[in-house]
Amino acid sequence: MDGIICINKPEGFTSFDVVAKLRGMTKIKKIGHSGTLDPMATGVLPVFIGRATRAIDLMPDHRKRYTASFQLGQTTDTLDRTGTILSSCPSQISLEGLKETLSQFQGVISQFPPMYSAVKVNGQRLYDLARQGKEIERKPRQVEIYGLNLLEFSPEEQIGKIDVFCSKGTYIRSLCDDIGKKLGVGAVLTDLVRTQAGCFCLEDCFTLEQIQKMKDQETLEKALISVERLFSKFPKIQLNPIQTRMFSNGVKLDLKRIHWQQSIEEQAVYGAQGEFLGIAIPNMETSELVIRKLLI
Numbered sequence: 001m002d003g004i005i006c007i008n009k010p011e012g013f014t015s016f017d018v019v020a021k022l023r024g025m026t027k028i029k030k031i032g033h034s035g036t037l038d039p040m041a042t043g044v045l046p047v048f049i050g051r052a053t054r055a056i057d058l059m060p061d062h063r064k065r066y067t068a069s070f071q072l073g074q075t076t077d078t079l080d081r082t083g084t085i086l087s088s089c090p091s092q093i094s095l096e097g098l099k100e101t102l103s104q105f106q107g108v109i110s111q112f113p114p115m116y117s118a119v120k121v122n123g124q125r126l127y128d129l130a131r132q133g134k135e136i137e138r139k140p141r142q143v144e145i146y147g148l149n150l151l152e153f154s155p156e157e158q159i160g161k162i163d164v165f166c167s168k169g170t171y172i173r174s175l176c177d178d179i180g181k182k183l184g185v186g187a188v189l190t191d192l193v194r195t196q197a198g199c200f201c202l203e204d205c206f207t208l209e210q211i212q213k214m215k216d217q218e219t220l221e222k223a224l225i226s227v228e229r230l231f232s233k234f235p236k237i238q239l240n241p242i243q244t245r246m247f248s249n250g251v252k253l254d255l256k257r258i259h260w261q262q263s264i265e266e267q268a269v270y271g272a273q274g275e276f277l278g279i280a281i282p283n284m285e286t287s288e289l290v291i292r293k294l295l296i
Contacts, residue, residue: 001028002050003224008205009037009045009194018045021208025215032056035064035168035197040082043194044205051295052227058279058293059230060266062168063146065196068189070176072158075186079114079173083188091158091185098153098160101182106148110140111174143170159190199229227295228276234268235261237280237289244271247280248296253289255282266292 007018015036023031032053034046043066048056073091076083144167153160164172173189180187195202206214206223214220237260243253247269260267264284269277279292 001026001221001224003048003052003226004200004229005047005049005206005211005223006200006204006225007045007047007211008202008207009042010208011042012039014039015045018208019047022047022049022211025212026220034059035062035194037194038080038173038192040080040189041192041194043192044197044200044202045194046197046200048227049224054293054295055227055230059198060234061198061230063196063198064166064168064170064194065201066164066166066172067151067161067193067195068164068172068176069159069161069191070179070187071190072160072180072183072187073185074188075177075180076188079171079177080189080192087186089185091183093155093158093183093185095153095155097183099150101179102148102150102162104182105175105179106145108142108144109178111143111171111178112138112140114171114174114177141169143167145170145175158185165196199232200225226276228268231266231268231276231279234266234279235263237261237267237269238274239269239271239277241272244273244277247271247277247289247291248294250291250294252283252286252291255287255289258289260289271296 009018015033019031019033023029028049030050030053032048034056037043037045072093073089074085075087076085145164147165149163151161151163164175172192176187176189204225211223214223237258239247239258243258247253260282264282266279266281269280271277276295278295280289281292283290
């Protein structure tokens with residue numbers, strides 16, 4: 001049981017709840033996830049199992065994609081529908097006005113982390129402070145919105161849905177709140193589905209119920225995705241049997257004795273039988289292939 005299982009996280013579960021559930025199902029302690037999802041959110045949550053947990057900090061693609069629903073004319077303390085309503089006002093935003101405002105939120109933008117978030121300030125989680133009724137000054141963060149498309153909008157009900165393709169660390173709640181502020185009426189996030197996390201999408205996901213059924217039928221291995229998939233776009237190095245044994249034992253290899261692409265970027269290393277071994281970086285100064293992480 002070494003690999004990645006993509007879970008379609010259910011609403012009401014924290015990401016750690018999902019990890020705990022899988023630990024209970026598999027009886028494996030070494031399990032971790034990449035990319036926290038709020039309890040209200042659903043969608044793609046890659047969970048790393050066994051030796052695959054070594055690759056969590058190596059994920060080369062941290063981009064995310066979401067389908068987010070929102071309501072104009074309202075604000076809450078959590079910036080989503082789960083919070084206490086802070087303000088409510090009549091909203092008559094037109095389709096054209098909304099589209100024009102959305103166009104201003106593409107590219108690199110600044111965001112303030114919401115008070116109800118796991119961000120630490122002076123050693124304290126913001127959500128702990130928020131639950132105490134405290135609000136402190138937060139520094140803005142730079143995030144990037146690669147794509148922001150309006151999927152649906154009802155001028156009568158002032159509700160809509162957007163597709164957001166963004167960088168790691170983007171808060172969709174904050175994005176909706178900022179859009180509402182720009183429109184002058186406020187906005188809250190009402191539904192959030194993560195449709196993509198790095199190289200994984202909803203089509204790769206299983207529900208917890210499906211995972212339990214596969215575990216009962218002893219077919220859980222079918223849900224496993226090889227950690228190799230994370231690095232499918234890396235330059236590839238194929239080793240011979242002797243080099244495979246040396247690399248697997250942590251030995252630096254002479255670049256002059258292996259076939260590799262002349263690039264100083266990280267490279268995916270494969271053994272003599274085509275097995276994925278790990279990630280390495282060519283050191284041009286010493287002419288050695290230096291191991292970044294063994295993943296066998």
